[in-house]
Amino acid sequence: MSPSGPTHDAIVIGAGFSGIRALWELDQLGLRVKCLEAGSDVGGAWYWNCYPGARTDSEAWVYAMNFTPDVREQWDYKERYPSQKEVQGYIRRVADHYDLVRYIQFNTRLTSARYNESDKTWTVIDQKGNATTARYFIPATGPLSIAKEPSFKGLKNFTGEWYQAASWPKDPVLFEGKRIAVIGTGATGVQIIPKLASAAKQLTVFQRTPNYVLPGRNYVIDESQAAEIKKNYAETLGRAAANPYALAMTFSGKTIRDATDPDSVRQILDAGWESGGFHFQFETLDDLFVSPESNRIASDYIRQKIHSIVRDSAMAEILCPKYPFLSKRPPCGHFYYEAFNRPNVDLVDISRDEIEMYEGGIRSTSGQGQWKFDMIIFAIGFDAATGALSEIDVRGKEGQSLGDLWARDVQTFAGVLVPGFPNMFTVCGPHIQFGNMPVILDLQMRWIGKTIRHMNDNRLIGIEVSSEAAGSWCIHLDEMFQKTLFAASAKETGSWFVGANIPGKRSAPLFYFGSVQSWLSWLEDEARQAWKDMNFS
Protein backbone atom coordinates (compact mmCIF):
# COMPACT_ATOMS: atom_id res chain seq x y z
CA MET A 1 0.00 0.00 0.00
CA SER A 2 1.28 3.42 -0.94
CA PRO A 3 1.36 5.85 2.03
CA SER A 4 -0.58 8.40 -0.04
CA GLY A 5 -3.26 5.90 -1.13
CA PRO A 6 -4.29 4.98 -4.66
CA THR A 7 -3.40 7.28 -7.57
CA HIS A 8 -7.04 7.42 -8.68
CA ASP A 9 -10.48 7.06 -7.16
CA ALA A 10 -11.82 5.07 -10.07
CA ILE A 11 -10.47 3.35 -13.13
CA VAL A 12 -12.87 2.75 -16.00
CA ILE A 13 -12.09 0.22 -18.72
CA GLY A 14 -13.50 1.02 -22.15
CA ALA A 15 -14.72 4.24 -23.78
CA GLY A 16 -17.89 3.05 -25.48
CA PHE A 17 -21.39 4.04 -24.42
CA SER A 18 -20.95 2.56 -20.93
CA GLY A 19 -17.44 3.89 -20.34
CA ILE A 20 -18.41 7.42 -21.38
CA ARG A 21 -21.55 7.25 -19.25
CA ALA A 22 -19.43 6.03 -16.31
CA LEU A 23 -16.88 8.84 -16.79
CA TRP A 24 -19.63 11.45 -16.73
CA GLU A 25 -21.10 10.06 -13.49
CA LEU A 26 -17.72 9.85 -11.77
CA ASP A 27 -16.77 13.33 -12.99
CA GLN A 28 -20.00 14.66 -11.48
CA LEU A 29 -18.97 13.08 -8.19
CA GLY A 30 -15.67 14.97 -8.39
CA LEU A 31 -13.58 11.80 -8.39
CA ARG A 32 -10.07 11.38 -9.76
CA VAL A 33 -10.76 9.18 -12.75
CA LYS A 34 -8.81 7.41 -15.46
CA CYS A 35 -10.06 5.38 -18.39
CA LEU A 36 -8.10 2.86 -20.45
CA GLU A 37 -9.31 2.26 -23.99
CA ALA A 38 -7.81 -0.24 -26.45
CA GLY A 39 -8.91 1.70 -29.55
CA SER A 40 -7.54 5.01 -30.78
CA ASP A 41 -10.87 6.80 -30.34
CA VAL A 42 -14.05 6.59 -28.31
CA GLY A 43 -16.98 4.42 -29.40
CA GLY A 44 -16.28 0.89 -28.14
CA ALA A 45 -18.33 -1.50 -30.30
CA TRP A 46 -19.10 1.50 -32.51
CA TYR A 47 -15.39 2.13 -33.02
CA TRP A 48 -14.47 -1.43 -33.96
CA ASN A 49 -17.56 -2.57 -35.90
CA CYS A 50 -17.14 -0.26 -38.89
CA TYR A 51 -18.06 -2.96 -41.43
CA PRO A 52 -20.20 -2.06 -44.47
CA GLY A 53 -23.83 -1.54 -43.51
CA ALA A 54 -23.21 -1.22 -39.75
CA ARG A 55 -26.02 0.72 -38.12
CA THR A 56 -28.21 0.50 -35.04
CA ASP A 57 -31.27 -1.69 -34.77
CA SER A 58 -32.79 0.80 -32.30
CA GLU A 59 -34.25 4.09 -33.41
CA ALA A 60 -32.05 7.20 -33.21
CA TRP A 61 -34.27 9.02 -30.71
CA VAL A 62 -33.94 6.25 -28.14
CA TYR A 63 -30.41 4.99 -28.86
CA ALA A 64 -29.02 7.92 -26.96
CA MET A 65 -27.66 8.97 -23.61
CA ASN A 66 -30.21 10.57 -21.33
CA PHE A 67 -27.81 12.78 -19.43
CA THR A 68 -27.00 14.87 -22.49
CA PRO A 69 -29.84 17.37 -23.10
CA ASP A 70 -27.47 19.96 -24.62
CA VAL A 71 -26.01 17.52 -27.14
CA ARG A 72 -29.47 16.17 -27.89
CA GLU A 73 -30.78 19.64 -28.64
CA GLN A 74 -27.95 20.36 -31.09
CA TRP A 75 -27.73 16.89 -32.60
CA ASP A 76 -28.26 16.59 -36.33
CA TYR A 77 -30.39 13.44 -36.63
CA LYS A 78 -29.73 11.81 -39.98
CA GLU A 79 -31.51 8.46 -40.20
CA ARG A 80 -34.08 6.43 -38.30
CA TYR A 81 -31.35 3.84 -37.60
CA PRO A 82 -28.07 5.78 -37.33
CA SER A 83 -25.05 4.43 -39.17
CA GLN A 84 -21.91 3.31 -37.33
CA LYS A 85 -20.26 6.60 -38.32
CA GLU A 86 -23.14 8.63 -36.93
CA VAL A 87 -23.22 6.70 -33.63
CA GLN A 88 -19.49 6.96 -33.15
CA GLY A 89 -19.71 10.67 -33.97
CA TYR A 90 -22.44 11.03 -31.36
CA ILE A 91 -20.38 9.31 -28.66
CA ARG A 92 -17.42 11.52 -29.60
CA ARG A 93 -19.58 14.66 -29.40
CA VAL A 94 -20.82 13.66 -25.93
CA ALA A 95 -17.28 12.96 -24.74
CA ASP A 96 -16.03 16.31 -26.12
CA HIS A 97 -18.98 18.32 -24.90
CA TYR A 98 -18.56 17.13 -21.30
CA ASP A 99 -14.77 17.25 -21.55
CA LEU A 100 -14.43 13.54 -20.76
CA VAL A 101 -11.69 12.72 -23.29
CA ARG A 102 -9.06 14.15 -20.91
CA TYR A 103 -9.59 11.08 -18.70
CA ILE A 104 -9.01 8.55 -21.48
CA GLN A 105 -5.73 6.90 -22.33
CA PHE A 106 -6.19 5.48 -25.84
CA ASN A 107 -4.38 2.56 -27.47
CA THR A 108 -4.09 0.96 -24.06
CA ARG A 109 -5.27 -2.57 -23.44
CA LEU A 110 -5.77 -3.85 -19.93
CA THR A 111 -4.10 -7.16 -19.22
CA SER A 112 -4.73 -7.68 -15.51
CA ALA A 113 -6.58 -6.25 -12.55
CA ARG A 114 -5.96 -7.31 -8.97
CA TYR A 115 -7.80 -6.44 -5.77
CA ASN A 116 -5.54 -5.50 -2.87
CA GLU A 117 -7.17 -6.64 0.35
CA SER A 118 -4.74 -4.64 2.53
CA ASP A 119 -5.90 -1.19 1.39
CA LYS A 120 -9.08 -2.12 -0.52
CA THR A 121 -7.85 -0.82 -3.84
CA TRP A 122 -7.40 -2.25 -7.31
CA THR A 123 -4.17 -2.34 -9.30
CA VAL A 124 -4.61 -2.60 -13.05
CA ILE A 125 -1.78 -3.31 -15.46
CA ASP A 126 -1.82 -2.49 -19.16
CA GLN A 127 -0.08 -4.22 -22.06
CA LYS A 128 3.05 -2.13 -21.59
CA GLY A 129 3.27 -3.14 -17.94
CA ASN A 130 2.16 0.25 -16.57
CA ALA A 131 0.23 0.05 -13.32
CA THR A 132 -2.58 2.26 -12.03
CA THR A 133 -4.15 1.97 -8.60
CA ALA A 134 -7.70 3.02 -7.84
CA ARG A 135 -10.35 2.60 -5.18
CA TYR A 136 -12.97 1.45 -7.68
CA PHE A 137 -12.49 -0.83 -10.67
CA ILE A 138 -15.24 -0.16 -13.22
CA PRO A 139 -15.04 -2.42 -16.25
CA ALA A 140 -17.25 -1.10 -19.05
CA THR A 141 -15.91 -3.59 -21.54
CA GLY A 142 -19.16 -4.23 -23.44
CA PRO A 143 -21.44 -7.26 -23.70
CA LEU A 144 -20.44 -7.98 -27.31
CA SER A 145 -16.83 -6.92 -27.65
CA ILE A 146 -14.88 -10.15 -27.95
CA ALA A 147 -15.41 -11.58 -31.42
CA LYS A 148 -15.45 -15.32 -31.89
CA GLU A 149 -12.16 -16.35 -33.51
CA PRO A 150 -12.52 -17.87 -37.00
CA SER A 151 -10.89 -21.15 -36.10
CA PHE A 152 -11.72 -22.82 -39.40
CA LYS A 153 -9.37 -25.52 -40.57
CA GLY A 154 -7.15 -24.38 -43.43
CA LEU A 155 -7.72 -20.63 -42.98
CA LYS A 156 -3.98 -20.04 -42.86
CA ASN A 157 -3.70 -21.57 -46.34
CA PHE A 158 -6.28 -19.27 -47.91
CA THR A 159 -4.45 -16.91 -50.27
CA GLY A 160 -7.19 -14.27 -50.61
CA GLU A 161 -8.14 -11.49 -48.21
CA TRP A 162 -10.16 -12.20 -45.08
CA TYR A 163 -11.73 -9.94 -42.49
CA GLN A 164 -13.64 -10.14 -39.25
CA ALA A 165 -16.62 -7.80 -39.14
CA ALA A 166 -15.98 -6.95 -35.50
CA SER A 167 -12.47 -5.62 -36.17
CA TRP A 168 -13.04 -4.17 -39.60
CA PRO A 169 -10.05 -2.27 -41.09
CA LYS A 170 -10.13 1.51 -40.93
CA ASP A 171 -8.71 1.71 -44.48
CA PRO A 172 -11.16 1.14 -47.34
CA VAL A 173 -11.71 -2.45 -48.46
CA LEU A 174 -12.48 -2.86 -52.16
CA PHE A 175 -15.22 -5.30 -53.19
CA GLU A 176 -15.71 -4.51 -56.88
CA GLY A 177 -15.01 -7.40 -59.23
CA LYS A 178 -14.42 -9.83 -56.37
CA ARG A 179 -15.93 -13.18 -55.42
CA ILE A 180 -16.80 -12.81 -51.76
CA ALA A 181 -18.01 -15.21 -49.08
CA VAL A 182 -19.86 -14.11 -45.95
CA ILE A 183 -19.99 -16.62 -43.10
CA GLY A 184 -22.65 -15.88 -40.49
CA THR A 185 -26.21 -14.62 -40.75
CA GLY A 186 -26.78 -12.94 -37.38
CA ALA A 187 -27.44 -9.19 -37.03
CA THR A 188 -23.96 -8.42 -38.39
CA GLY A 189 -24.10 -10.69 -41.46
CA VAL A 190 -27.64 -9.47 -42.17
CA GLN A 191 -26.34 -5.90 -42.41
CA ILE A 192 -23.28 -6.75 -44.51
CA ILE A 193 -24.98 -9.02 -47.04
CA PRO A 194 -27.19 -6.46 -48.90
CA LYS A 195 -24.28 -4.00 -49.05
CA LEU A 196 -21.94 -6.54 -50.61
CA ALA A 197 -24.66 -7.92 -52.87
CA SER A 198 -24.60 -4.69 -54.80
CA ALA A 199 -20.82 -4.20 -54.68
CA ALA A 200 -19.30 -7.65 -55.26
CA LYS A 201 -19.02 -9.54 -58.50
CA GLN A 202 -20.32 -12.64 -56.74
CA LEU A 203 -21.52 -13.02 -53.16
CA THR A 204 -21.98 -16.39 -51.49
CA VAL A 205 -23.65 -16.52 -48.09
CA PHE A 206 -22.85 -19.48 -45.84
CA GLN A 207 -25.76 -19.95 -43.46
CA ARG A 208 -25.77 -22.41 -40.57
CA THR A 209 -28.96 -21.28 -38.81
CA PRO A 210 -31.45 -18.90 -40.41
CA ASN A 211 -32.81 -15.92 -38.50
CA TYR A 212 -36.16 -14.18 -38.42
CA VAL A 213 -35.06 -10.92 -40.05
CA LEU A 214 -37.44 -8.03 -39.46
CA PRO A 215 -37.56 -5.30 -42.13
CA GLY A 216 -35.97 -2.16 -40.67
CA ARG A 217 -37.74 0.35 -42.92
CA ASN A 218 -35.03 2.93 -42.47
CA TYR A 219 -35.53 6.50 -43.67
CA VAL A 220 -33.68 9.79 -43.78
CA ILE A 221 -34.80 12.17 -41.03
CA ASP A 222 -35.73 15.55 -42.46
CA GLU A 223 -35.71 18.86 -40.63
CA SER A 224 -39.32 18.74 -39.49
CA GLN A 225 -38.93 15.17 -38.23
CA ALA A 226 -35.78 16.18 -36.34
CA ALA A 227 -37.68 19.07 -34.75
CA GLU A 228 -40.46 16.67 -33.79
CA ILE A 229 -37.95 14.26 -32.18
CA LYS A 230 -36.56 17.09 -30.08
CA LYS A 231 -39.98 18.38 -29.13
CA ASN A 232 -41.17 14.92 -28.05
CA TYR A 233 -38.06 13.91 -26.19
CA ALA A 234 -39.59 13.83 -22.73
CA GLU A 235 -42.48 11.70 -23.95
CA THR A 236 -40.09 9.36 -25.82
CA LEU A 237 -37.98 8.88 -22.71
CA GLY A 238 -41.10 8.27 -20.66
CA ARG A 239 -42.21 5.55 -23.05
CA ALA A 240 -38.75 3.97 -22.99
CA ALA A 241 -38.76 4.06 -19.18
CA ALA A 242 -42.09 2.20 -19.13
CA ASN A 243 -41.09 -0.40 -21.71
CA PRO A 244 -39.61 -3.66 -20.37
CA TYR A 245 -36.72 -3.43 -22.84
CA ALA A 246 -36.24 0.36 -22.67
CA LEU A 247 -37.46 0.94 -26.20
CA ALA A 248 -39.86 3.77 -26.96
CA MET A 249 -42.60 1.32 -27.86
CA THR A 250 -45.93 0.65 -26.26
CA PHE A 251 -47.47 -2.78 -25.87
CA SER A 252 -50.67 -3.19 -27.85
CA GLY A 253 -52.66 -4.53 -24.91
CA LYS A 254 -53.69 -7.46 -27.13
CA THR A 255 -52.82 -11.11 -26.79
CA ILE A 256 -53.75 -14.02 -29.00
CA ARG A 257 -56.89 -14.49 -26.90
CA ASP A 258 -58.16 -11.01 -27.89
CA ALA A 259 -57.63 -11.61 -31.58
CA THR A 260 -60.42 -14.04 -32.24
CA ASP A 261 -60.30 -14.44 -36.03
CA PRO A 262 -57.34 -14.95 -38.40
CA ASP A 263 -58.05 -11.67 -40.23
CA SER A 264 -57.68 -9.54 -37.13
CA VAL A 265 -54.45 -11.35 -36.19
CA ARG A 266 -53.13 -10.74 -39.68
CA GLN A 267 -54.00 -7.04 -39.49
CA ILE A 268 -52.13 -6.72 -36.20
CA LEU A 269 -49.06 -8.48 -37.59
CA ASP A 270 -49.22 -6.54 -40.87
CA ALA A 271 -49.17 -3.27 -38.94
CA GLY A 272 -46.09 -4.39 -36.98
CA TRP A 273 -44.34 -5.61 -40.13
CA GLU A 274 -45.00 -2.31 -41.88
CA SER A 275 -43.85 -0.23 -38.87
CA GLY A 276 -40.47 -1.91 -39.17
CA GLY A 277 -37.86 -3.34 -36.83
CA PHE A 278 -38.69 -4.24 -33.26
CA HIS A 279 -42.21 -2.79 -33.55
CA PHE A 280 -43.10 -6.23 -34.88
CA GLN A 281 -42.25 -7.91 -31.61
CA PHE A 282 -43.35 -5.21 -29.17
CA GLU A 283 -46.45 -3.64 -30.67
CA THR A 284 -48.34 -6.60 -32.10
CA LEU A 285 -49.24 -9.45 -29.72
CA ASP A 286 -48.08 -8.93 -26.17
CA ASP A 287 -47.69 -12.65 -25.49
CA LEU A 288 -45.20 -13.46 -28.27
CA PHE A 289 -42.52 -14.19 -25.69
CA VAL A 290 -44.64 -16.53 -23.59
CA SER A 291 -47.55 -18.03 -25.55
CA PRO A 292 -46.65 -20.94 -27.88
CA GLU A 293 -49.79 -20.27 -29.94
CA SER A 294 -49.11 -16.57 -30.38
CA ASN A 295 -45.47 -17.24 -31.16
CA ARG A 296 -46.32 -19.97 -33.70
CA ILE A 297 -48.63 -17.59 -35.59
CA ALA A 298 -45.97 -14.86 -35.72
CA SER A 299 -43.30 -17.39 -36.75
CA ASP A 300 -45.54 -18.68 -39.58
CA TYR A 301 -46.27 -15.10 -40.62
CA ILE A 302 -42.58 -14.27 -41.06
CA ARG A 303 -41.92 -17.53 -42.90
CA GLN A 304 -44.69 -16.61 -45.35
CA LYS A 305 -43.15 -13.17 -45.80
CA ILE A 306 -39.79 -14.77 -46.61
CA HIS A 307 -41.45 -16.93 -49.26
CA SER A 308 -43.28 -13.92 -50.68
CA ILE A 309 -40.03 -11.92 -51.03
CA VAL A 310 -37.50 -14.56 -52.14
CA ARG A 311 -38.40 -15.76 -55.63
CA ASP A 312 -36.43 -19.03 -55.54
CA SER A 313 -38.62 -21.17 -53.31
CA ALA A 314 -35.85 -23.62 -52.40
CA MET A 315 -33.68 -20.70 -51.29
CA ALA A 316 -36.61 -19.16 -49.39
CA GLU A 317 -37.12 -22.41 -47.53
CA ILE A 318 -33.46 -22.49 -46.48
CA LEU A 319 -33.86 -18.92 -45.19
CA CYS A 320 -36.90 -19.90 -43.08
CA PRO A 321 -36.11 -20.60 -39.41
CA LYS A 322 -37.69 -23.76 -38.02
CA TYR A 323 -37.42 -22.73 -34.34
CA PRO A 324 -39.79 -20.30 -32.55
CA PHE A 325 -39.49 -16.58 -33.27
CA LEU A 326 -37.46 -14.72 -30.59
CA SER A 327 -35.46 -17.80 -29.60
CA LYS A 328 -32.57 -15.74 -30.93
CA ARG A 329 -32.37 -11.96 -31.07
CA PRO A 330 -34.06 -11.08 -34.39
CA PRO A 331 -31.88 -8.92 -36.65
CA CYS A 332 -33.14 -5.82 -38.37
CA GLY A 333 -32.72 -6.10 -42.13
CA HIS A 334 -32.38 -3.51 -44.85
CA PHE A 335 -33.48 -5.32 -48.01
CA TYR A 336 -31.90 -8.51 -46.65
CA TYR A 337 -34.23 -11.08 -48.19
CA GLU A 338 -34.42 -9.01 -51.39
CA ALA A 339 -30.64 -9.43 -51.82
CA PHE A 340 -31.15 -13.15 -52.46
CA ASN A 341 -33.12 -12.32 -55.65
CA ARG A 342 -29.99 -10.90 -57.27
CA PRO A 343 -28.32 -13.14 -59.86
CA ASN A 344 -24.89 -12.62 -58.27
CA VAL A 345 -25.99 -13.82 -54.79
CA ASP A 346 -25.94 -17.44 -53.72
CA LEU A 347 -26.86 -19.17 -50.48
CA VAL A 348 -25.16 -22.27 -49.12
CA ASP A 349 -26.86 -24.21 -46.34
CA ILE A 350 -24.18 -25.47 -43.97
CA SER A 351 -26.55 -26.63 -41.24
CA ARG A 352 -25.50 -30.24 -41.81
CA ASP A 353 -22.09 -29.73 -43.33
CA GLU A 354 -18.96 -28.24 -41.81
CA ILE A 355 -16.77 -26.00 -43.91
CA GLU A 356 -13.04 -25.47 -44.10
CA MET A 357 -10.75 -23.24 -46.11
CA TYR A 358 -8.20 -24.15 -48.77
CA GLU A 359 -5.82 -21.92 -50.80
CA GLY A 360 -8.49 -20.89 -53.30
CA GLY A 361 -11.56 -20.56 -51.09
CA ILE A 362 -13.96 -22.69 -49.05
CA ARG A 363 -14.99 -26.31 -49.26
CA SER A 364 -17.32 -28.53 -47.28
CA THR A 365 -15.60 -31.12 -45.16
CA SER A 366 -17.95 -33.77 -46.59
CA GLY A 367 -16.46 -33.01 -50.01
CA GLN A 368 -19.88 -32.07 -51.46
CA GLY A 369 -19.00 -28.52 -52.40
CA GLN A 370 -16.03 -26.33 -53.22
CA TRP A 371 -16.10 -22.61 -53.98
CA LYS A 372 -13.43 -20.14 -55.12
CA PHE A 373 -13.20 -16.76 -53.40
CA ASP A 374 -11.08 -13.63 -53.46
CA MET A 375 -12.32 -12.56 -50.01
CA ILE A 376 -13.94 -14.16 -46.95
CA ILE A 377 -15.80 -12.14 -44.32
CA PHE A 378 -16.46 -13.66 -40.92
CA ALA A 379 -19.53 -12.39 -39.04
CA ILE A 380 -19.63 -15.30 -36.64
CA GLY A 381 -20.58 -13.56 -33.41
CA PHE A 382 -19.21 -12.78 -30.00
CA ASP A 383 -18.30 -14.36 -26.69
CA ALA A 384 -21.14 -12.44 -25.07
CA ALA A 385 -21.36 -10.85 -21.64
CA THR A 386 -18.54 -12.67 -19.85
CA GLY A 387 -16.04 -12.83 -22.75
CA ALA A 388 -14.29 -9.49 -22.33
CA LEU A 389 -13.68 -9.73 -18.59
CA SER A 390 -12.74 -13.40 -18.74
CA GLU A 391 -9.96 -12.55 -21.22
CA ILE A 392 -8.38 -10.19 -18.71
CA ASP A 393 -6.70 -11.67 -15.65
CA VAL A 394 -9.07 -10.22 -13.02
CA ARG A 395 -8.35 -11.35 -9.45
CA GLY A 396 -10.57 -10.64 -6.47
CA LYS A 397 -10.18 -11.57 -2.82
CA GLU A 398 -7.56 -14.23 -2.10
CA GLY A 399 -6.44 -14.09 -5.71
CA GLN A 400 -9.66 -15.65 -6.99
CA SER A 401 -9.86 -15.52 -10.82
CA LEU A 402 -13.04 -14.00 -12.24
CA GLY A 403 -12.62 -15.91 -15.50
CA ASP A 404 -12.33 -19.26 -13.66
CA LEU A 405 -15.30 -18.40 -11.47
CA TRP A 406 -17.52 -17.42 -14.39
CA ALA A 407 -16.49 -20.51 -16.35
CA ARG A 408 -18.14 -22.51 -13.55
CA ASP A 409 -21.03 -20.20 -12.68
CA VAL A 410 -21.83 -16.54 -13.30
CA GLN A 411 -22.80 -14.94 -10.00
CA THR A 412 -23.67 -11.24 -9.77
CA PHE A 413 -26.03 -8.99 -7.94
CA ALA A 414 -28.32 -7.44 -10.59
CA GLY A 415 -25.41 -7.39 -13.05
CA VAL A 416 -23.54 -4.75 -11.03
CA LEU A 417 -21.60 -6.40 -8.22
CA VAL A 418 -19.87 -9.75 -7.84
CA PRO A 419 -19.28 -11.46 -4.46
CA GLY A 420 -15.56 -11.87 -3.80
CA PHE A 421 -14.72 -8.84 -5.96
CA PRO A 422 -15.09 -5.82 -3.67
CA ASN A 423 -15.13 -2.31 -5.15
CA MET A 424 -15.71 -3.67 -8.66
CA PHE A 425 -18.80 -2.35 -10.44
CA THR A 426 -19.54 -3.87 -13.84
CA VAL A 427 -21.30 -1.65 -16.36
CA CYS A 428 -23.27 -3.44 -19.04
CA GLY A 429 -21.76 -6.75 -17.94
CA PRO A 430 -23.41 -10.16 -17.44
CA HIS A 431 -26.90 -10.27 -15.90
CA ILE A 432 -27.84 -6.75 -16.93
CA GLN A 433 -31.42 -6.38 -18.14
CA PHE A 434 -31.54 -7.14 -21.86
CA GLY A 435 -32.72 -4.38 -24.19
CA ASN A 436 -31.85 -0.93 -25.46
CA MET A 437 -28.49 -0.61 -23.76
CA PRO A 438 -27.80 3.16 -23.73
CA VAL A 439 -30.94 3.72 -21.67
CA ILE A 440 -30.40 0.68 -19.45
CA LEU A 441 -26.78 1.39 -18.64
CA ASP A 442 -27.72 4.98 -17.82
CA LEU A 443 -29.97 3.64 -15.05
CA GLN A 444 -27.23 1.28 -13.93
CA MET A 445 -24.62 4.03 -13.72
CA ARG A 446 -27.01 6.27 -11.79
CA TRP A 447 -27.28 3.54 -9.15
CA ILE A 448 -23.52 3.03 -9.06
CA GLY A 449 -23.09 6.81 -8.63
CA LYS A 450 -25.62 6.84 -5.83
CA THR A 451 -23.82 3.98 -4.09
CA ILE A 452 -20.41 5.64 -4.35
CA ARG A 453 -21.90 8.89 -3.03
CA HIS A 454 -23.33 6.96 -0.06
CA MET A 455 -19.88 5.52 0.60
CA ASN A 456 -18.18 8.90 0.36
CA ASP A 457 -20.74 10.53 2.64
CA ASN A 458 -20.19 7.80 5.22
CA ARG A 459 -16.40 7.58 4.82
CA LEU A 460 -16.61 3.99 3.62
CA ILE A 461 -13.83 2.63 1.42
CA GLY A 462 -14.96 -0.89 0.64
CA ILE A 463 -18.14 -2.50 -0.68
CA GLU A 464 -18.82 -6.17 -1.31
CA VAL A 465 -22.16 -7.74 -2.06
CA SER A 466 -23.10 -10.73 0.10
CA SER A 467 -23.14 -14.16 -1.54
CA GLU A 468 -26.71 -14.62 -0.28
CA ALA A 469 -27.95 -11.51 -2.11
CA ALA A 470 -26.18 -12.55 -5.31
CA GLY A 471 -27.61 -16.07 -4.89
CA SER A 472 -31.17 -14.72 -4.57
CA TRP A 473 -30.73 -12.54 -7.63
CA CYS A 474 -29.39 -15.46 -9.68
CA ILE A 475 -32.34 -17.66 -8.68
CA HIS A 476 -34.74 -14.89 -9.68
CA LEU A 477 -32.89 -14.30 -12.97
CA ASP A 478 -33.16 -17.98 -13.81
CA GLU A 479 -36.86 -18.12 -12.89
CA MET A 480 -37.60 -15.16 -15.16
CA PHE A 481 -35.60 -16.74 -17.96
CA GLN A 482 -37.47 -20.05 -17.63
CA LYS A 483 -40.75 -18.16 -18.18
CA THR A 484 -39.66 -17.14 -21.68
CA LEU A 485 -40.45 -19.35 -24.64
CA PHE A 486 -36.86 -19.30 -25.77
CA ALA A 487 -35.54 -20.87 -22.55
CA ALA A 488 -36.31 -24.30 -24.01
CA SER A 489 -34.60 -23.69 -27.33
CA ALA A 490 -31.80 -21.22 -26.52
CA LYS A 491 -29.20 -23.93 -26.06
CA GLU A 492 -30.11 -25.93 -29.12
CA THR A 493 -30.28 -22.81 -31.34
CA GLY A 494 -26.81 -21.80 -30.19
CA SER A 495 -28.07 -18.49 -28.79
CA TRP A 496 -25.53 -16.07 -27.35
CA PHE A 497 -28.18 -15.15 -24.74
CA VAL A 498 -26.96 -18.25 -22.89
CA GLY A 499 -23.43 -18.54 -24.27
CA ALA A 500 -24.41 -21.53 -26.41
CA ASN A 501 -22.66 -20.07 -29.48
CA ILE A 502 -19.25 -20.64 -27.92
CA PRO A 503 -18.03 -24.23 -27.95
CA GLY A 504 -17.35 -25.42 -24.40
CA LYS A 505 -18.95 -22.40 -22.71
CA ARG A 506 -21.28 -23.23 -19.85
CA SER A 507 -24.86 -22.68 -20.98
CA ALA A 508 -26.82 -20.41 -18.62
CA PRO A 509 -28.71 -17.13 -19.04
CA LEU A 510 -26.23 -14.28 -19.37
CA PHE A 511 -28.84 -11.51 -19.32
CA TYR A 512 -31.92 -10.73 -17.27
CA PHE A 513 -35.18 -11.05 -19.18
CA GLY A 514 -37.57 -9.82 -16.45
CA SER A 515 -38.03 -6.16 -17.35
CA VAL A 516 -36.15 -2.93 -16.83
CA GLN A 517 -38.61 -2.03 -14.09
CA SER A 518 -38.20 -5.29 -12.21
CA TRP A 519 -34.39 -5.24 -12.57
CA LEU A 520 -34.25 -1.66 -11.34
CA SER A 521 -36.46 -2.46 -8.36
CA TRP A 522 -33.76 -4.87 -7.08
CA LEU A 523 -31.23 -2.06 -7.18
CA GLU A 524 -33.50 0.67 -5.88
CA ASP A 525 -34.82 -1.50 -3.03
CA GLU A 526 -31.26 -2.10 -2.01
CA ALA A 527 -30.50 1.64 -1.87
CA ARG A 528 -33.78 2.37 -0.07
CA GLN A 529 -32.93 -0.20 2.57
CA ALA A 530 -29.55 1.38 3.22
CA TRP A 531 -27.68 -1.19 1.08
CA LYS A 532 -28.49 -3.92 3.59
CA ASP A 533 -26.99 -6.72 1.46
CA MET A 534 -23.65 -5.01 1.12
CA ASN A 535 -20.71 -5.52 3.41
CA PHE A 536 -19.06 -2.13 3.79
CA SER A 537 -15.71 -1.32 5.29
Ligand code: N01
Ligand atom coordinates in the same frame (compact mmCIF):
# COMPACT_ATOMS: atom_id res chain seq x y z
O1 N01 B 1 -23.52 -12.63 -34.09
P1 N01 B 1 -24.56 -13.85 -33.96
P2 N01 B 1 -23.76 -11.19 -34.73
N1 N01 B 1 -19.60 -21.87 -38.90
O2 N01 B 1 -23.99 -14.72 -32.92
C1 N01 B 1 -22.72 -18.10 -37.49
C2 N01 B 1 -25.49 -7.24 -31.80
N2 N01 B 1 -25.39 -6.51 -33.04
O3 N01 B 1 -22.47 -10.46 -34.65
O4 N01 B 1 -26.61 -19.37 -35.51
C3 N01 B 1 -20.61 -21.29 -39.55
O5 N01 B 1 -25.92 -13.40 -33.82
C4 N01 B 1 -23.91 -18.30 -36.60
O6 N01 B 1 -24.59 -19.48 -36.93
P3 N01 B 1 -25.43 -20.26 -35.77
C5 N01 B 1 -26.90 -7.79 -31.71
O7 N01 B 1 -27.35 -7.75 -30.41
C6 N01 B 1 -26.12 -5.41 -33.11
O8 N01 B 1 -24.38 -11.28 -36.04
O9 N01 B 1 -24.51 -20.32 -34.58
N3 N01 B 1 -21.36 -20.29 -39.06
C7 N01 B 1 -24.68 -17.01 -36.88
O10 N01 B 1 -25.38 -17.07 -38.07
C8 N01 B 1 -26.72 -9.17 -32.24
O11 N01 B 1 -27.73 -10.06 -31.91
C9 N01 B 1 -26.12 -4.71 -34.25
O12 N01 B 1 -25.72 -21.56 -36.36
C10 N01 B 1 -21.05 -19.86 -37.83
C11 N01 B 1 -23.55 -15.99 -37.01
O13 N01 B 1 -22.39 -16.72 -37.35
C12 N01 B 1 -25.36 -9.51 -31.68
O14 N01 B 1 -24.61 -8.32 -31.82
C13 N01 B 1 -25.40 -5.11 -35.34
C14 N01 B 1 -20.00 -20.43 -37.09
C15 N01 B 1 -23.30 -15.25 -35.73
O15 N01 B 1 -24.44 -14.54 -35.37
C16 N01 B 1 -24.63 -10.62 -32.36
O16 N01 B 1 -24.78 -10.51 -33.77
C17 N01 B 1 -24.66 -6.26 -35.25
C18 N01 B 1 -19.26 -21.47 -37.66
N4 N01 B 1 -18.25 -22.06 -37.02
C19 N01 B 1 -24.66 -6.95 -34.09
N5 N01 B 1 -19.94 -19.79 -35.89
C20 N01 B 1 -26.96 -3.50 -34.26
O17 N01 B 1 -27.76 -3.22 -33.41
C21 N01 B 1 -20.94 -18.87 -35.90
N6 N01 B 1 -21.59 -18.92 -37.08
C22 N01 B 1 -26.75 -2.70 -35.30
